[in-house]
Amino acid sequence: MTPIDTGPVVDKRSPASVVTSMVDYVLELAESWPRWDGQPIEVAVEGEPMRIYTPHKAVRRIGDHLLDHFAEMEARLAGRPTEPDAWHGSMVTTPADLAQFTVADFDEASSRLRRLALMWEIRLGSLDNDLLDQRVGTTWSLRQVAFHVAESRFYADSVGTLHGTSGGIC
Template sequence: MTDSVPERPAEAVTAMVDHVLALAATWTAWDGKPRHVDDRVYTPHKAIRRVADHLIDHLAELEARLAGEQPQPDHWHASAITTEADLARFTQEDLDEARSRLTRLARIWSNRLGTLTDEQLARSPGEGWSFRELALHLRGSVYYADAVGDLS
């Protein structure tokens, strides 16, 4: 990833969330069988959990670096585990909750990125990717939703 990518970082995050939620809208038809992709197992709840966790994790990193702090290391098990909650039926209410959660997280990202100058996006404080690269990296969260797929 380079800073010469023309896509605006906030749009990358919101487009990713839109893609995830479009797929999630079909998951109330899930048959309860986990999807095996690569060396992991995915379900609708796990996909939503992973997307939300990814957004939260990197947002915490961005905010810590802006505050001049060392980002707190994450200790999540990520996609290496599938919890009992991940195996639950995915209902319309779960979809409503996912929409609220992910839409709000995308909005927080969009608002935060919108306050940063091009210079801050390109040459971000602390170690790690620039904030532009960090936001563009979040596009990869579609992987979790794509693992479950379109169930319509």
């Protein structure tokens, strides 16, 4: 028998604030990423092959995660089926992920992630607690989805805060 996925643990924080706080945290780290030395960072994930992270990949994965689950939430609220998840996620590192991360890249990432966070804030703020906590079958509640999305800070933590020109992680 397959165990039921109980989903991420939630607490009393507003789900909108959990998402926007994650984006604020990510951007605080990303402000140092123009110092990246161009060397991909290998990260061990329990039970999985080593993954490679770079500033661009972290931003891409966070944006993808915000977008993917926002689309899931909107489809569920509209009573429509969700698009099956076909992302390759962290297993794929694209040539674009390996590019230098500049101050202009940070500015673009900041605008993109803040706008995505605003979408989450507006949508989640429009839902009452009953709707936020409703589970249909084995799906996570929308509150749980928001807390799961906030776990995207993992991607930023994989790059860390960079100091100096050596790209050393602190």
